[in-house]
Every structure is written in structure tokens, then in C-alpha cells.
Amino acid sequence: MRQITENPFFVLGVSVDASRIEIEREAQKLLGMLELGFAEVQHYATPVGPRPRTSEGVRAAVAALRDPYQRLVAELWARHAPPSTSEAAPASSAAPASTTGLRRGLGWGP
């Protein structure tokens, strides 16, 4: 899941077709906004829900995309992944209601 949750394209919020200049510009913009504490850049959308964005993560992402091989692998994941969502993934369905306190009620619980 790391290839998706920490994918440089998702971290930077740029298209997989973005040029190097666009990527560098977006990274600088994000770093500036993160430093100023803008709320709208504190999280980034991924196909499995939002993830917190940090300055270190942005720097690592832009560094990865500067390397053609790493960009190739990142593109393979990002280009073919389902659409990103900014909403948290729904929690797994709740367990069936248990008869809480039954052990005590039937003489076995503390």
C-alpha cells in the first residue's frame, strides 16, 4: 500500500503527465503553504483516503520524481490506480452485536 499511500504524485497532488518544471513549482508552493500552516494542504488525497502531508514527504516526493526510474515506477502505480478520494475510507462493517455482560449475568463474569 506504500506505493499508493506515499506515491509522489499523490503527495504532490500533480498529474502523472506533469512536467518536471510543474512538479518543482508545485513542490515549492506546497512547502511554502505548509510552513505557513495553510489548512488545505495539510492532507493529500489517495485512492484509499486522505493522508497527512509533511514537508519531509513533499521533499522526498519531488526528489523521487527527479529520478527517471523512480518516476517510472511511481507512474505505474499512480496512473493505473482508482480515482483518489479526499474522504476517509469507510470503516469495516461492525461486528455483529454481542450479548455484552452475558458472562456476568450467567454466573461466570467478575
Added chain:
Amino acid sequence: MYALPYLLLGRIHKAAIDARRKDRTWKYLMWSTVAGTVAALMLAIGGLFAFMLFRFGLWPLGALVVGVMVLPPLAGALIRYAIVPTGWYRGAYWAGVLCRPGADAPAYGSCVSAWALARRPSNAGEAWLAAQRDARRPLGDAEVVVTGLIAAGRGDAVTARQLLRSAALLVENHPPVRELAYEWLAVDAAERGAWIELAAEVEANAWPASPLAYLLEGIAQRRTNRPGAPREAELYARWLLAPYRTRTLALLRAAPLAATTTPDARDDGSTHDVVAPPAPAPLPAAIAAHLAIGRGKPTPALLAHAVGAWDAALGDPATHAWLARRALELDAPLGSVDRALRDVATGVADELARAAEAAALGAPGTRGPVGDGVTRRLRHGRLDALETGFARWAQRRHDGAVRLAIDEWREWLALRAAYDAAVTAGGLELRRLAFPHAYSTGTSMAVWLWNARQEYPLSHAISKWLLAEALAVGDAEAIELGHRNCRLTVPTRTGPHEET
């Protein structure tokens, strides 16, 4: 005049209870009725005798008769409603011993004491009970049940469940102790809503059922719509026999009282034309399947789907062509396509193997770079963990580190659980690979426990498991030795046990 019919009734009562423990049919209700009626008669005779003695001013003798003739028929109710709820573990021990539970009364006394402690746990009580347990040798079902109930009192239901279930593996059999252990397991299953698990216990018929466990079994059968589930009248009869009627009535009313059919069941034979959606491209399908594994609890079907999708995607010429084109456009180094395919396969196999390991899933059984990788990682990881565990167990014998019998039993249970999980997930192939090490270590430990520690039931349980595994993998030498070991007469406190 009073003693002779009383003694006769006492024997009938015991025989009825013994017969009930062996049955789960309508005879259970019949034997319960007989036992209840006989207990009432015993109470009447004892009470009348005591009353006459008091009437004639023979107070000391009257008090003795109350203790010897009136209290025993009431012992079960007194223990359950008066002694256990107070947490008076010493009183519970003696009440258990004095209520004539059959051979080896202290075994039942210890378990009743542990039950009281489970209601009101205390450090002093735990120490006292542990000392009582450790003084009894060799280890038998009662000692395991006591330890399980102590764990239950601490709130460690998982350990309690594992230990109480394991009591059935020991040949020393105290029916009242097992009845108590099974009641805890049945109540625990009901609390967790594990009705399927409880209904399966009815079919296994491995435990004697107390009236409460018998009622919960019936509710479980109704809720899971099992064949042979009791009818409404029978379920209410079980409810009448069981204790805590107010509490169990709510459960009873929640149980479906009519057979239900699954909503998917169709009997009109109608068929529907289903238009299949267009198949997605292999790579998006693989990534979607991968994400599905990460989102929830993986199942064998999800894992097989993800592995198959990845192998199809990474072997797809369209993926290779796309990678080659993008590598060229990005000016990636030579060999980047093969390296990317290899790295993706390795990373994906690692993640899927981790997910499969965490969910104790078997190898996917599909061939390809990802399928082979997942299978290899699962097999090696599980075998290594098992071999380390068994080697550590055997090493203690050479180190001379002697542990309490209950600790030996718990270590054995943990190893066995790890082995079962591994072979369930890895299939027969992994079972055949894992068995030789388990066999050599297990046999050597069983011999040591028998000869040096005189822990006969424990040693026998290990030998019996090794024999079952030898039969499963078809190891002729191990089968022969296993049969020889299992045929040994096992001395127990309830009498010698011989395998039939």
C-alpha cells in the same frame, strides 16, 4: 430406617446425572427430571429426619443430619447461588469437595474454587489456588481448567478459552470438571455471539453439558438453523431446567422459533441474464485488487484474485509496451523495464505475503512472479517460525530447565496452535515439510515427560497428536511408533486409561 432409602436415592441421583452427561437427546430432559425428583426426595427424607431429631431435642445429631443429608442435594444450588457469587474461594473448594462429585473430589473442589475466584478475583486467592493446583501431580484436566478459570478472572478470555478447550485433549476425565469448563465455553460463545461455534460443539459431542450449556446449545442450533435444532417446546423445557431463567428468557425470545430460509434461496428455478461488465485493463484491475486486500480482512478468494491479477498484469504485453514507451520518454536507464517489473513483483509479493500471514491464509496456488513469491515467503516464514519454536522447546530438556507441568502444557498448546495455523494455511505440502521436526521434538519431549517427570496424561496427549499428524502425512515409521506410545496404559486419578 432413613439412611438406607436415602443412600439408595443418592445412588440413583448420581446414576441419573452420569447418564445425562452422556446424552444430548430427549433422554437428557428425562434424566434431569429423574435427578431433580430424586434430589427432592432425598431432601424430604433428610429434612424429615433432621426435624424429628430437633423435635426430640437431639440438636447436635440434628445438625449433623442437616450437614450429611440435607445439604448434599442442595450443594449444586448453594455453590452456584450462595458461595460462588461471594468469591469465597476456600469455602467453594470445600463445598466442591464435600458435594460428592465422584472419584478425585479435590479436582472438582479446585475448579469450583476457581469459579468463585473468577467471579471475584484476588491475588491472594490466585496464589492459594495456584499452590493447590501445583501440589497435584500429574497434570490433568482439572488443573488445566483451574488455570483457565484463573485467566478468565483476570479478564484474559483468549487464554481462558484456549486452556479450557485444551482440557478435552487430556485423557484424565472428571465429568463434573468438564461440565463446568464447557459451561464457561458455552456462555463465552453466547456472549461473543459465536452461535455457529457453539452449534458445532453439539455435533462434536465432546463435552458433557450442564443444563445452562444445554439450553445455550439449543439456542445456538435455532439461531444457526441447524438440522436437529430443538423445537419450541423442547427449548422451553431446557430453559426450565437451566439456572438464571430471567436472563436466559431474553436470549430464548431472541432465538428464531421457526425454521428460516436464507434470503438467497430461490425455489422458482428462475434464471436471470446477467450482463457482465467489461473487464478492466490488467494493471488497473491488479491495483484495485491489491487495494481491496489492504482495506479489509483478506480472504483466500481476495488473495487469489489479487495474486492472479498481478501475475496477469505483469505478464501482459500491453504493460511491457507501456513501460518501454514511458522509460524512453523519461530517459530512464537501460534495463529499467525489467527492473521495474521485478521490483513491482517483489514489493507486491512482500505485501501480499504479509497480509496473508496476518490473516493465516494459505498460499494462493497460482504460478507467476507474484504467486511464486507469495508462496515462497509464506512457506519459509512459517517453517522457520515453527522450527525455531520446536527447537526452543526441545532445548529446555537439554538445559535441564524444569518448568511447572501447566507451563509445559501451555507451551505445547502454543506450539500446536502455531503448527495448526501454519499447516491450515500452507496445505498438505507444508504439513509434510513441518512434520519431521515436530515429530522428532515432540517424541523426545513426550518420552521425557513420561519417564522423567511422570506427566503421563500430558505425554499421552502429545503422542496422540503426533500419531494423528503422522496419519495425515502418511509417515509409516511415525505411525508405528505413535501406535505403540498411544497404547501405553495411562495412570490417572480417575483410573487407568487405555486407548481402544
